[in-house]
Amino acid sequence: xxxxxxxxxxxxxxxxxxxxxxxxxxxxxxxxxxxxxxxxxxxxxxxxxxxxxxxxxxxxxxxxxxxxxxxxxxxxxxxxxxxxxxxxxxxxxxxxxxxxxxxxxxxxxxxxxxxxxxxxxxxxxxxxxxxxxxxxxxxxxxxxxxxxxxxxxxxxxxxxxxxxxxxxxxxxxxxxxxxxxxxxxxxxxxxxxxxxxxxxxxxxxxxxxxxxxxxxxxxxxxxxx
Amino acid sequence: xxxxxxxxxxxxxxxxxxxxxxxxxxxxxxxxxxxxxxxxxxxxxxxxxxxxxxxxxxxxxxxxxxxxxxxxxxxxxxxxxxxxxxxxxxxxxxxxxxxxxxxxxxxxxxxxxxxxxxxxxxxxxxxxxxxxxxxxxxxxxxxxxxxxxxxxxxxxxxxxxxxxxxxxxxxxxxxxxxxxxxxxxxxxxxxxxxxxxxxxxxxxxxxxxxxxxxxxxxxxxxxxx
DNA sequence: CATATATCGTTAAAGATTGTTAAAGTGAAT
DNA sequence: ATTCACTTTAACAATCTTTAACGATATATG
Numbered sequence: 001x002x003x004x005x006x007x008x009x010x011x012x013x014x015x016x017x018x019x020x021x022x023x024x025x026x027x028x029x030x031x032x033x034x035x036x037x038x039x040x041x042x043x044x045x046x047x048x049x050x051x052x053x054x055x056x057x058x059x060x061x062x063x064x065x066x067x068x069x070x071x072x073x074x075x076x077x078x079x080x081x082x083x084x085x086x087x088x089x090x091x092x093x094x095x096x097x098x099x100x101x102x103x104x105x106x107x108x109x110x111x112x113x114x115x116x117x118x119x120x121x122x123x124x125x126x127x128x129x130x131x132x133x134x135x136x137x138x139x140x141x142x143x144x145x146x147x148x149x150x151x152x153x154x155x156x157x158x159x160x161x162x163x164x165x166x167x168x169x170x171x172x173x174x175x176x177x178x179x180x181x182x183x184x185x186x187x188x189x190x191x192x193x194x195x196x197x198x199x200x201x202x203x204x205x206x207x208x209x210x211x212x213x214x215x216x217x218x219x220x221x222x223x224x225x
Numbered sequence: 226x227x228x229x230x231x232x233x234x235x236x237x238x239x240x241x242x243x244x245x246x247x248x249x250x251x252x253x254x255x256x257x258x259x260x261x262x263x264x265x266x267x268x269x270x271x272x273x274x275x276x277x278x279x280x281x282x283x284x285x286x287x288x289x290x291x292x293x294x295x296x297x298x299x300x301x302x303x304x305x306x307x308x309x310x311x312x313x314x315x316x317x318x319x320x321x322x323x324x325x326x327x328x329x330x331x332x333x334x335x336x337x338x339x340x341x342x343x344x345x346x347x348x349x350x351x352x353x354x355x356x357x358x359x360x361x362x363x364x365x366x367x368x369x370x371x372x373x374x375x376x377x378x379x380x381x382x383x384x385x386x387x388x389x390x391x392x393x394x395x396x397x398x399x400x401x402x403x404x405x406x407x408x409x410x411x412x413x414x415x416x417x418x419x420x421x422x423x424x425x426x427x428x429x430x431x432x433x434x435x436x437x438x439x440x441x442x443x444x445x446x447x448x449x450x
Numbered sequence: 451c452a453t454a455t456a457t458c459g460t461t462a463a464a465g466a467t468t469g470t471t472a473a474a475g476t477g478a479a480t
Numbered sequence: 481a482t483t484c485a486c487t488t489t490a491a492c493a494a495t496c497t498t499t500a501a502c503g504a505t506a507t508a509t510g
Contacts, residue, residue: 073355073362141395141449143439155496156441192458193498199460215458217506380486417468418488424470440468442496452510459504468495475488480481 002117004028005046007037007063008079009055017050020106026113034058038066046074048113053080075116079104131166133225134208138162145204152204157182161197165213165223175220227342229253230271232262232288233304234280242275245331251338259283263291270405271299273338278305295402297392300341304329356391358450359435363387370429377429382407386422390438390448400445 004026008014014030021028029044031037035057041049049067053060064076079100100109131138136147143159145152154162160182165173179186179194198213198221205211214222229251233239239255246253254269256262260282266274274292278285289301303324323337356363361372368384370377379387385407390398404411404419423438423446430436439447 073357142437156439156444157497189499192500195458196460196498198458202459215505217457382487414489417490420468421470421488423468427469440496442467453508454510455506455508457504457506460502462499462501464497464499466495466497469493471491471493473488473490476486478484478486480483 002026002047003045004113005037005041005049006030007032007034007050007055007060008052009033010052017106017109020110024110034060034063037063041067041070048117049074049076050109050113051076051078053078077109077112077116131163133166133169133205133223134210136205136208136211138166147207150207154204157197158200158204161194162201165201165221169223169225172216172222173220178220227251227272228270229338230262230266230274231255232257232259232275232280232285233277234258235277242331242334245335249335259285259288259291262288266292266295267399268401270402270409273342274299274301275334275338276301276303278303294396295399302334302337302341356388358391358394358430358448359433361430361433361436363391372432375432379429382422383425383429386419387426390426390446394448394450397441397447398445403445 002025004021006014006017006021006028008017008030009032011032014032018028018030026048029040029046031040032055034051034055037051038058049064051060051063055063058066060078060080064078067074067076077100100112129140131140136145138145140159140163143154143156145154145162161178164178164181167173175191175194176186179190183190183193198215202213205213210225212224214224216222227250229246231239231242231246231253233242233255234257236257239257243253243255251273254265254271256265257280259276259280262276263283274289276285276288280288283291285303285305289303292299292301300323304327305324306327323341325334325337356365361370363370365384365388368379368381370379370387386403389403389406392398400416400419401411404415408415408418423440427438430438435450437449439449441447
């Protein structure tokens with residue numbers, strides 16, 4: 001669930017936005033001035049801030065600066081009635097990610113929100129996919145196969161093949177399927193190349209008798225755990 | 226010179242657009258179906274994509290999704306005969322930047338193209354896009370890579386390459402794509418130059434074991450976070 | 451069962467790509 | 481003209497993938 005901080009002094013617009021965003025499955029906290037919003041930001045975590053520029057007590061730009069002293073990366077979108085370029089620039093300089101001019105279309109706001117979240121999604125979270133094979137662990141992303149304190153840095157091909165074997169652990173990994181997936185083409189030479197890689201993987205895995213790569217004649221290989 | 230990818234199955238309209246855009250000093254590559262367009266996108270660098278929604282083999286929406294897996298930021302404009310709102314939203318969700326309904330005025334298309342490019346340009350200029358890589362932060366605009374109190378001022382090329390790697394974090398950044406985007410030309414010497422820069426970036430990133438640049442033999446590099 | 455044939459196991463060499471360092475080029479600023 | 485920062489080119493080492501060669505094993509066939 002994406003959490004949104006919304007700072008908007010116009011109660012009608014604020015509630016309208018909150019409901020709209022809720023319908024789009026964003027959890028939104030609404031604050032009707034900059035001071036309260038800042039206080040709210042300190043107390044909780046937000047994935048995105050939408051700030052009205054013109055607000056009593058503390059305006060949107062000032063609020064954005066304060067938020068930036070706390071968090072350097074949280075995306076900020078300004079709502080502004082003023083379309084003056086200078087204002088916009090002032091906002092951008094302290095680290096806004098986008099702005100939208102009132103009156104605006106809700107869908108357009110949503111689009112911009114999604115565009116921003118998409119842009120930052122890359123560096124937020126990433127689930128490292130790790131397989132366990134007996135006493136081995138295999139980190140697919142890092143291409144590292146570990147067994148106790150010894151660890152092998154696998155090459156791309158070794159890693160891709162081991163991944164396919166793990167995906168099909170205890171069942172047959174069809175030769176043609178593997179070839180087409182990793183080598184693009186299942187010709188004779190690539191098939192021989194694959195055999196070479198099977199040999200290499202077997203060497204890596206020889207420390208653990210509980211794990212082995214069996215050949216299924218004429219069909220492919222089976223990783224037994 | 227701004228490079229445009231145009232995917233349009235109607236040959237007349239396609240050529241017409243191409244000539245019009247050429248007259249407005251855009252270099253346009255025309256593809257008459259989605260498959261070819263995707264292939265073209267892989268092989269070269271484009272600043273903007275204009276995609277017809279209804280095309281044989283691979284439609285515009287699907288194409289846009291595929292393009293987004295390669296490049297998360299390149300602007301996409303849809304050409305659509307359907308004015309249905311659902312379609313439009315579907316397009317926006319996968320990251321379109323605008324759409325235009327057939328039949329349309331050439332000048333209107335141009336206006337939208339320019340609006341988008343202007344927006345992208347101001348984005349680039351004013352929005353401090355900051356990536357977080359483990360305990361590093363990388364400010365693209367300032368070209369500064371920080372890790373705790375040590376900070377490195379990157380050169381232009383170092384910064385451009387690191388940005389592309391971040392854009393494609395945890396997936397392969399194709400060598401050719403990077404070369405065409407940063408060096409314009411993917412010849413042998415530029416490829417070697419790129420290798421030199423990879424070495425430099427690795428040195429900067431060596432303080433954090435959770436972040437590393439892996440080579441994918443024959444294809445490119447992968448920034449693992 | 452014996453033998454032919456295809457498939458697989460393994461090792462080493464060849465060929466291609468990449469890693470790294472240093473020197474040479476380039477262009478802007480002084 | 482000289483310095484300086486940056487980029488490219490060169491050179492050599494290291495690594496990765498494919499190909500070749502030969503032996504081993506499995507399956508099919510008479």
